[in-house]
Amino acid sequence: MSTAPAATDAAGFDAAMLLAIDQSQQVKGNTYPNPPVGAVVLDRDGQVVGVGGTRPTGEAHAEVVALRRAGELAAGGTVVVTLAPCNHHGRTPPCVEAVLAAGVARVVYAVEDPNPEAAGGPARLAAAGIEVLSGVQAAAVTVGPLREWLHKQRTGLPHVTWKYATSIDGRSAAADGSSQWITSEAARADLHRRRAAADAIVVGTGTVLVDDPTLTARLPDGTLAERQPLRVVVGEREISADAQVLNDDSRTMVIRTHDPAEVLRALSDRTDVLLEGGPTLAGAFLRAGAIDRILAYVAPILLGGPITAVDDVGVSSIARALRWRFDTVEPIGPDLLLSLVPH
Numbered sequence: 001m002s003t004a005p006a007a008t009d010a011a012g013f014d015a016a017m018l019l020a021i022d023q024s025q026q027v028k029g030n031t032y033p034n035p036p037v038g039a040v041v042l043d044r045d046g047q048v049v050g051v052g053g054t055r056p057t058g059e060a061h062a063e064v065v066a067l068r069r070a071g072e073l074a075a076g077g078t079v080v081v082t083l084a085p086c087n088h089h090g091r092t093p094p095c096v097e098a099v100l101a102a103g104v105a106r107v108v109y110a111v112e113d114p115n116p117e118a119a120g121g122p123a124r125l126a127a128a129g130i131e132v133l134s135g136v137q138a139a140a141v142t143v144g145p146l147r148e149w150l151h152k153q154r155t156g157l158p159h160v161t162w163k164y165a166t167s168i169d170g171r172s173a174a175a176d177g178s179s180q181w182i183t184s185e186a187a188r189a190d191l192h193r194r195r196a197a198a199d200a201i202v203v204g205t206g207t208v209l210v211d212d213p214t215l216t217a218r219l220p221d222g223t224l225a226e227r228q229p230l231r232v233v234v235g236e237r238e239i240s241a242d243a244q245v246l247n248d249d250s251r252t253m254v255i256r257t258h259d260p261a262e263v264l265r266a267l268s269d270r271t272d273v274l275l276e277g278g279p280t281l282a283g284a285f286l287r288a289g290a291i292d293r294i295l296a297y298v299a300p301i302l303l304g305g306p307i308t309a310v311d312d313v314g315v316s317s318i319a320r321a322l323r324w325r326f327d328t329v330e331p332i333g334p335d336l337l338l339s340l341v342p343h
Contacts, residue, residue: 009046010136013108016040016080017137019051020110023062024082024145027053029197029227032271035149037062039081041070041104049073058091064098075103082141084109084134087121096121099130106131110141114153143327148272151292158199158267160290162275162282163191164309165297172279175305177210183297186333191297192218196225199270200253202263203245204281205235214244215276224249230270234263234281260290283311286322294324294340297332 023038030036031054039062041050050073052065060068063081067074079085085095085107099107107125112134126132142150148159165182166172173179181188195201196217207213217225228250233239236256239246246252255266267273275285285291296309315321323343330337 012042012046013078013080013133013136016042016048016078017082017108017110018140019048020062020080020082021137021140021144023051023053024141027055027062028145029199029272030056032199033057034061035083036145037081037083038145039063039066039079041066041074042078042080043070043073044076044105046078049077061086061092061095063095064092067098067102070102076105078106078108079104080108080136082110082144082146084111084113084119085121085125086113086118087124088117094121096124099125100128104130106133108133108136110134110136110138111146111150114150147293152271156268157264158270158273159292160202160264160273160275160285161198161293161295162285162291163194163295163297164276164282165299166309167299167301167303169302169304170308171303171305172309173305173307174303175307177307182301182303183299183335184333187297187299187335187337189220190332190337192225194295195229195274196227198229198272198274200230200232200267200272201274201276202232202234202267202281204277205233205237205239206280207276207278208233208239208243208245209237210278212244214247214249216249229274232263232267234258234277258284260285260288264290279307279309279311282309283313286310286313292341293327294338296338296340298336298338300334 020038020040024036028036034054034057037054039052043049050066050070052062054062063085079099085099087094087096113119122132151159201215215231217228219225231245231250231252233254255263324340325343327339327341
């Protein structure tokens, strides 16, 4: 089995894989418990003739969607897919059977499927005489829409992203406590898109009592997105029965604990969790080592004052600083979105 594409085909496969990643992003949040996979079919001449993403559970996987759209043009062509085609019967037949039936000459994928029940697809394809190329744009796929699912497969725990908005001097609110809005409309729209793809949003009782948030995902016109994450309130203080987080816009879970490990156990059936609580909850999760990624929306404003995004994290000196590394840096309107992962 080949492990890298021929140089003459690399550029075309890279471009097709980036298109497959885009398809994966479009379906993220709608495929649980299946991974959000994207696929592209190229004809014999390398032209795109079919694209697709995994459908909701029980429906077609990405390769099947793309092959259906390609029809007879898939014969002798190439399937490019973000995750190795599965080789097991679940609610749908194995993807490798659709690939074999289509008569393609080559399959290109980015990353292996870590689920042992689904493994064996590439070997079965190679045994049938299909050229199999792996590792194409693997880095981009690993930090893309499959990031959270791959983490869940490796650890058995949901992937936790701590999201916060801050001024360039590290303040999450002005001295009077006002924080609406630190970041731009473009940054807030990006957050709502991420909320719509997440499985759960976690805040503390303090955030509910002070800000009374709805914790919903909204479209640019202000209406509710079709998919809403589970809203999770953590802490032992009572919240009002009239709190907006308890309205009918989405389901809400109240977890009476301050222990991040208990929160993760309660959310063990989830994959993608957004932590949006205040400085106390963020500090608790950081001290527990329970944050897998940081998303910091940084606005080009100065606020001063005492209100920061996180409280004590157990760091008494520079030598004991919690070290993270930048994953990506992306401009969003006038703001910057910094993505960081543990060093």
